[in-house]
Amino acid sequence: MNGVVLGGTGGIWRVLGDDGVVREASLRGRLKKSDEGRRADGSLRRDTVASESRRGKLAVGDRVTLATDARDTGAWAIDAIAPRHSKLARRSPGGGYGERVLVANVDQVLVVFAAARPEPHERMLDRFLVVAEANELAARIVVNKAELVGDGDAVRGEAVVRERFADFTRAGYPLHVTSVAQRHGLEELREVLVGRTSALTGPSGVGKSSLMNALYPGLDLRVGAISESVNKGRHTTVGALLHPLRGPDASVAGFVVDTPGLREIGFWGLPAESLDECFPELRPYLDECRFGDCAHVSEPGCAVREAVAEGAVSRARYESFLKLREEVREGTPPEWA
Numbered sequence: 438m439n440g441v442v443l444g445g446t447g448g449i450w451r452v453l454g455d456d457g458v459v460r461e462a463s464l465r466g467r468l469k470k471s472d473e474g475r476r477a478d479g480s481l482r483r484d485t486v487a488s489e490s491r492r493g494k495l496a497v498g499d500r501v502t503l504a505t506d507a508r509d510t511g512a513w514a515i516d517a518i519a520p521r522h523s524k525l526a527r528r529s530p531g532g533g534y535g536e537r538v539l540v541a542n543v544d545q546v547l548v549v550f551a552a553a554r555p556e557p558h559e560r561m562l563d564r565f566l567v568v569a570e571a572n573e574l575a576a577r578i579v580v581n582k583a584e585l586v587g588d589g590d591a592v593r594g595e596a597v598v599r600e601r602f603a604d605f606t607r608a609g610y611p612l613h614v615t616s617v618a619q620r621h622g623l624e625e626l627r628e629v630l631v632g633r634t635s636a637l638t639g640p641s642g643v644g645k646s647s648l649m650n651a652l653y654p655g656l657d658l659r660v661g662a663i664s665e666s667v668n669k670g671r672h673t674t675v676g677a678l679l680h681p682l683r684g685p686d687a688s689v690a691g692f693v694v695d696t697p698g699l700r701e702i703g704f705w706g707l708p709a710e711s712l713d714e715c716f717p718e719l720r721p722y723l724d725e726c727r728f729g730d731c732a733h734v735s736e737p738g739c740a741v742r743e744a745v746a747e748g749a750v751s752r753a754r755y756e757s758f759l760k761l762r763e764e765v766r767e768g769t770p771p772e773w774a
């Protein structure tokens with residue numbers, strides 16, 4: 438029986454089988470061995486990296502094969518883990534080989550903000566997008582509560598939001614403007630969720646749960662519960678949960694995973710030289726700089742700075758890049774606005 442891992446606690450994993458039945462299963466002993474070779478701080482010894490990436494530890498979103506327990510107790514065991522096509526991982530602070538995979542096989546990241554209440558912080562959005570880019574995941578931006586900036590009208594609000602977030606659409610990010618209150622933009626959003634696994638993230642109170650509940654009544658996101666525990670200073674990340682999205686005939690039409698922990702992932706360990714690639718609008722210029730190792734700060738002949746001066750690249754996004762570059766260089770965890 439093949440299936441997908443929905444969640445897990447204390448070594449017991451919930452697996453949605455391709456037959457639609459959710460079963461609890463434990464990981465076969467030999468698959469746990471990828472933990473061998475870890476240093477006390479959780480990072481991997483060099484010689485274990487290859488086996489870690491080949492076998493990987495189990496994560497939510499992994500495709501697995503279930504088998505009944507060898508001793509024939511009727512219990513299910515996870516017998517094999519299929520190779521991942523993508524992952525959302527938390528790098529270990531200070532770099533190194535260690536990383537913790539939060540979700541496997543994510544197709545896209547949806548970063549949700551509100552048009553107001555809470556007021557959106559574009560620079561915080563930049564950070565979420567960099568986390569997605571650093572994981573090589575496609576990202577979409579959702580701005581909810583549109584009616585709040587349109588004198589109570591979501592259609593008018595959408596125009597205001599599109600203007601305000603123009604830097605992001607110019608950078609290539611799809612922008613979805615919604616209002617749960619007025620059921621605006623919901624069908625368009627549903628269309629991009631169908632058939633995919635989407636990681637849902639964003640600040641507290643922007644309407645993530647409201648959006649998902651409006652689209653899929655009965656879906657029980659517990660995004661808020663986690664943000665709260667993070668605020669209380671608990672450092673253990675509560676595992677992500679994969680929620681099956683059901684189509685009209687109750688068949689599984691995609692998955693959404695709630696990952697407020699995306700904030701926590703940060704991008705420690707991302708080399709400062711690679712940050713420019715996490716800003717898609719800078720990519721066309723990176724090979725045009727005079728110096729191959731141009732940092733795009735003050736070097737002569739920097740194509741990035743020229744593009745900013747000409748208005749081809751948003752100055753606000755460029756300045757955000759510079760600020761994040763400093764943080765990455767210093768190795769300090771990102772501050773959240």
Ligand SMILES: Nc1nc2c(ncn2[C@@H]2O[C@H](COP(=O)(O)OP(=O)(O)OP(=O)(O)O)[C@@H](O)[C@H]2O)c(=O)[nH]1
Nearest residue numbers: 582616617618640641642643644645646647660661
């Ligand atoms: N005005 C307005 N309020 C909304 C809209 N969508 C959601 N809200 C309200 O915003 C508040 C927060 O919504 P939630 O869905 O709990 O937000 P969340 O992003 O899941 O927040 P956390 O669980 O803390 O991560 C609730 O009071 C919702 O009723 C909207 O389109 N317009």
Ligand SMILES: [Zn+2]
Nearest residue numbers: 726731733739
């Ligand atoms: Zn440059």
